[in-house]
Amino acid sequence: MKIGELSARTGVSIRSLRYYEEQGLLAPTRSDNGYREFSPLAEEQVRTIQLYLGLGLSTDQIAGFLHCVLKNREAFCNEVLPIYREKLAEIDSQIHLLQNIKLNLEDRIRSILDERPEGQLEE
Amino acid sequence: MKIGELSARTGVSIRSLRYYEEQGLLAPTRSDNGYREFSPLAEEQVRTIQLYLGLGLSTDQIAGFLHCVLKNREAFCNEVLPIYREKLAEIDSQIHLLQNIKLNLEDRIRSILDERPEGQLEE
DNA sequence: CTTGACCCTCACACCAATGTCACGGTTTAT
DNA sequence: ATAAACCGTGACATTGGTGTGAGGGTCAAG
Structure with a gap:
């Protein structure tokens, strides 16, 4: 085709x-x-x-x-497993990185809301 | 300077x-x-x-x-909060994406190990 | 006056899969 | 025979902060 x-x-x-x-x-x-x-x-x-x-x-x-x-079958291809593991490690570290940023963002959002409980405006 | x-x-x-x-x-x-x-x-x-x-x-x-x-203070800058929330949503969706891939990878690794419990070689 | 340590701008490289042109050949149907 | 619908190659754009190098001023110390 x-x-x-x-x-x-x-x-x-x-x-x-x-x-x-x-x-x-x-x-x-x-x-x-x-x-x-x-x-x-x-x-x-x-x-x-x-x-x-x-x-x-x-x-x-x-x-x-x-x-x-x-x-x-995938299981019989020896190249696959190490690549999967490598990728998994990479994904894990990306997830951790993102979760740290996420916690940081959530903290900062919370601070803003705490500090400004009303819908105050500025600028 | x-x-x-x-x-x-x-x-x-x-x-x-x-x-x-x-x-x-x-x-x-x-x-x-x-x-x-x-x-x-x-x-x-x-x-x-x-x-x-x-x-x-x-x-x-x-x-x-x-x-x-x-x-x-950050809390008085109205542009900040929406950007934080936008970023947070983005981060969240990236985390979900990565976690899906992670589960998928873990499944596939498990399958391979199940299917090939010994250190078999091929190719 | 020369050397070396600064500074400037401009511009390409990177990463990696995909979109999107330009330009041109082939095939198929009318 | 001509138009429409294919196919081909080549090349640039995308994303975005940073590295790096070329080519060339500026300035202070010796």
Whole structure:
């Protein structure tokens, strides 16, 4: 199938599909006229890519194990687990950072409300 | 004081101080030779800017209330509270997003470990 | 007068996936 | 044959605070 059909089937923009190819995540053949020709399997492949992107992985990381997980169960691809753990640690530290900011903001909001219980105006 | 001194006093890079001026957060005068001349108050001002940046506010948002909070208590600057609330909502939604991803990752890690209790290798 | 430590402006790089032009070739249907 | 609907490549924009480098003034001490 051509890129337009793959895009329509998956909901992923043509631009992104071309980008995935550039990043080594898709490897369509080329027709005589230069058009990309995708196998029917590409549809599931694109959904798989989207799934990993949704987990916050980069195309680089996905490229490291995509060929394996397309053929095997994830559990048998040794590259996956360390990447998951790395990502999890990263997410955790982001969450902590955001929670600190959140507490700080809540404190400051509370201070303002305490200090200005009425709807006072200024400036 | 000149920009180098302000940078040394605050720990903020010269590059950033120039950027803050560009964004309307600092307004140094200029000496005859074109050098920026900062008032002693600029030091506290820079610390205040850093504080708000640390809360995740943009220079644009800070510019909206900085002149007020430098003269009054925060509670009397009406622009502050809505921005805090907006930011808080944003932070909250980011935390939720990250927590969803986190749960997802943890599930997937658990699945892998369940499915592969031994240190099996492949590929 | 020279050296070195300042200062200035302008401008590109970064991160990473996606949008969006421009410009041009191909195919399909009328 | 022509228009519409595809497809191709290339390249710039986005986000936003900061790093970095080029190229060039200013000034104080020796």
